[in-house]
Amino acid sequence: MTRSGSSVLMAASAAAAISVGWMAAAMAQEEPKGLRPEKWSDEVSACAELGLAKDPPWTIGVSNYSLGNSWRVQMIEELKVAAAKDSRIEELVITNSDGNAAKQLSDIEDLRSREVDGLIIAPLSSDGAAPAVEEAVADGVPVVIFNNEIATDKFTSIVWIDEFKFGWIGGDWLREKLGDKGNIVVLEGIAGTSTSDLRTRGALDALGPNITVLARQPAGWAYDKGKTVMEDFISAYPQIDGVYSQGGAMSQAAVDALNAANRPLVPITGEGYNGFLKTWLANRDAGFSSVGPDEPTWQSVRALELLTACLSGESVRKWEELPLPVITDENVGDYALTNCPDDVWANTKMDKETISSFYQCK
Numbered sequence: 001m002t003r004s005g006s007s008v009l010m011a012a013s014a015a016a017a018i019s020v021g022w023m024a025a026a027m028a029q030e031e032p033k034g035l036r037p038e039k040w041s042d043e044v045s046a047c048a049e050l051g052l053a054k055d056p057p058w059t060i061g062v063s064n065y066s067l068g069n070s071w072r073v074q075m076i077e078e079l080k081v082a083a084a085k086d087s088r089i090e091e092l093v094i095t096n097s098d099g100n101a102a103k104q105l106s107d108i109e110d111l112r113s114r115e116v117d118g119l120i121i122a123p124l125s126s127d128g129a130a131p132a133v134e135e136a137v138a139d140g141v142p143v144v145i146f147n148n149e150i151a152t153d154k155f156t157s158i159v160w161i162d163e164f165k166f167g168w169i170g171g172d173w174l175r176e177k178l179g180d181k182g183n184i185v186v187l188e189g190i191a192g193t194s195t196s197d198l199r200t201r202g203a204l205d206a207l208g209p210n211i212t213v214l215a216r217q218p219a220g221w222a223y224d225k226g227k228t229v230m231e232d233f234i235s236a237y238p239q240i241d242g243v244y245s246q247g248g249a250m251s252q253a254a255v256d257a258l259n260a261a262n263r264p265l266v267p268i269t270g271e272g273y274n275g276f277l278k279t280w281l282a283n284r285d286a287g288f289s290s291v292g293p294d295e296p297t298w299q300s301v302r303a304l305e306l307l308t309a310c311l312s313g314e315s316v317r318k319w320e321e322l323p324l325p326v327i328t329d330e331n332v333g334d335y336a337l338t339n340c341p342d343d344v345w346a347n348t349k350m351d352k353e354t355i356s357s358f359y360q361c362k
Helices: 070-084 099-113 130-138 164-177 194-207 223-236 248-259 274-284 299-311 352-359
Strands: 045-046 058-065 089-096 120-121 143-146 157-160 181-189 211-218 243-244 314-319 320-321
Touching: 045 058, 045 299, 058 070, 058 099, 058 143, 070 089, 070 299, 089 243, 099 120, 099 130, 120 164, 120 299, 130 143, 143 299, 157 299, 164 194, 164 243, 181 194, 181 248, 194 211, 211 223, 243 248, 299 314, 314 320
Parallel strands: 058 089, 058 120, 120 143, 143 157, 157 320, 181 211, 181 243
Antiparallel strands: 045 314
């Protein structure tokens, strides 16, 4: 999950286009299967009527559940950059619960005690964070959810990525690449998050009954954990025909582990992590193939935009889905930043100068 990049880039599906990232239009699969929450609606939050509008300057509280991988680091950096450009925001108070659900609840309480004007929450546990969200909204504090689901509809708005669709895109591509047969292994994200669960569910749905899943293991969307898990898979299974990886850093680790073991480079799914994009590009002419649905690190920025719109008295969509551009064998060269470090993620709103400075690109 799932990262950084450069200026403005991508276009999305036949139904909707979105620009983000740093290069040309990404090709989206037509009508990939998705799974919207049961309570999804076209409802809007009429913030002025709900008494949520407040005069600036504003103090914005942010509860993030983890900085445990480079995608999440960039996601928060995107938010800081955007907030710094908004003169109405006096202070952005960011907390990080380090993957601890109880600490996240404590963080939200601390933010509430500071009388923040609004909250942006990336919940670790969709169930565990729900009561705190409901309480804040009941007390007249607008709350925008992003980067995970929440087990309530008592929020102001949610910036939502269809993670089932993310998984389905990769699983469908892998099934076709393997000719609807073969043995695969699965590298999952952070155990217990709905993002990881939904990506795996989507992939398994698309893979169908004829693909054998030898093993599944969480690896935190991180390179080091992904490398260890993939090495274990290689030791345990003499024939691996493909890898469904939920995240680009794990995908890069899978390629490196296979190369180190002198095993064939089988099809491996990925995403817009620059280390993997460079690895993909370097091995493409030798026959390596991948696909990368590309989740935006700037979803944090969109959450901030919705919150500030609400504080300004505007009505905002309660449910907002962001599209998933797709990186392919044909366009990966447009995305790989060979002069930048591995930890840059493609689907960004930060401009080239900010990316180059933050990541110390050559």
